[in-house]
Amino acid sequence: MTSGRTLLDKLWAAHEIVLRDDGASLLWVDRHLVHEGSHHAFGKLADREIAVAEPDLTFAVVDHYAPTRHRERISNPQIRYMIETLRKNASKHHLKLFDLDDPRQGIVHVVGPEQGLTLPGLLINCGDSHTSTHGAFGALAFGIGATEVAHVLATQTIWQKKPAVMRIWIDGQLGPGVSAKDIALNWIAALGADGARGHAIEYGGSAIRNLTMEGRMTLCNLSIEGGARFGLIAPDRTTFDYLKGRPFAPTGSQWEAAVEAWTGLRTDDDARFDQEVRLNGSDIAPTVTWGTSPEQAIPVTAAIPDPKLLVNGKARSVEDALEYMKLPAGRPIEGTPIDQVFVGSCTNGRIEDLRVAAAVLAGRKAKVPGLVSPGSAQVKTQAEQEGLDKVFIDAGLEWASPGCSMCVGMNGDLVQPGKRCASSTNRNFRGRQGPGSLTHLMSPAMVAAAAVTGEITDVRPLLKGRLA
């Protein structure tokens, strides 16, 4: 008896050009997104004197090194060099570039969907692990290294073995102040930072259907933090409504044909998964990390783990993380004083993220300094039209230009050594936001709450009567 096909099966089959005897597939790449960090790959092409195979399917964005302040004159020579190198490579290979002064510039994983470059049914590659974001549209999207980027540039294809599929099914309604970020941190804490290694994750269930595209992108974005190179959500009306009319999306009869094709992009009812996980959305509380791996996350109402109560190999990791994070074991995480906040990144730098942060901050003052960097120039413009910039500025936070900014610390936006940052980003790794930085991951609403009180705080009471 043959069973039905999963969404991954369908996407894979549509892109497979060659299936080798050893199980490796040569896949067609519909969109290739490059950024300043792709310089190694362009260097490999130059060494071999190869041109980009499909310039019309390759798009370049300035994001990782994009200054968020005073971008008209960049004083740091390293940053200037990285941006100049991308400009040269884009020009040499005739690639469309969303440069610093382009109204479409922003973080690659915000810009792709916003411009309609990201569509259901496409295979999307980018030399960035958070490429899993685009899977929120039912696209086969995954991050690759520099050698693979060079391969895609040279051939518009990639060799890949088909991963196993894990389905994460979430029913139940999320409580007020609970978001896709909290869903993600929850499953990663439950399964571990390598819990979905070797797998593509397909998310389903009523809690997922009820998410907006922004929420779905946040969830798929964080798949990699649980070890999955791919996150997937079957496209539906929410997806189509988001995409219709976007600059690079199909129009007219092609739009109709596309929607018809996209409607079939779902897992068959009798398909089987390699692993299945179920969660209840109503059980999820606002969640924060206490350690140096995204798996080290707890509800804001819980206590920091005590290594003395742990057995086997776990105690050592907890001790190491608490020592780095300068946190006492066993104390409630709520009330932990913070030095600064950051709202932004490809995880939580979209308009909905800024709206909820502003809902918490409206009419209130931040007790600590902080930076708000919208995910793209379009998000920035929209936020300003809605007056959100004023809310942040009035609260005492800095309103800046778009880019990866303080999530990755390449553009000069750094958390200083020993400083504790409540951050809407994706990685609480040691030194990720700067050498010696102490990062607590949480939703943008929770970041705003931490700004208001100066400590890690349950956002729910602060949001009462403020959610539309």
Place this chain on the structure above:
Amino acid sequence: MTFGWTQHEGHAIALPAHNVDTDQLIPSRFMSTPRDEGYGKFLLHDLRRDADGNEHKHFPLNRFRNASILVTGRNFGSGSSREAAVYALVDAGIRAVLAPSFGDIFSSNAINNGMLPAQISPEDHITLLSLLDDTSMLAQICLEKNHISIGDCSIAFELDPTWRTKLINGWDDIDLTMQHGEDIKNHKKNLEQSAPWALPAANRQRS
């Protein structure tokens, strides 16, 4: 460009931590360095040195400078897709990393640079850590047998057969793929016929 290999003998050391992510393997501030300047000096930079840049004497990589095999904890190389993490390892002379699990993107990057990400069982991991506690030992790796010997200890490791073949042959994927040029062209032609919506609508309107 990498070269194929089947056997390696070198000094193995232990780095017991779990979740050593690629931000730790190479902090982002070093990633604008041109490759030909060498990345070895950046390997685990902030774990090996204090804030003033002085080396921690006890850190395994500082104590045993000729090590070419690392035994480490689960989820090694997780996080960012930066291939620079592998450049840092390879340029520092590391040929193989043994761990209970690896980040998926890191493993691909390792293979593409001729470095072995050998998956070992949690039990063997514990055995090797105690064997290498506070010392370094000579080890032999055989790719054809998926096997490593350290002292009296002999263990098997797991490696995807495709990756093993690639390591042994030192294959370059671009050369291999170019042989499928006709198939790729046909796929594109097919796509333009059957799913024209998959092409970016505004792709000719260059700004």
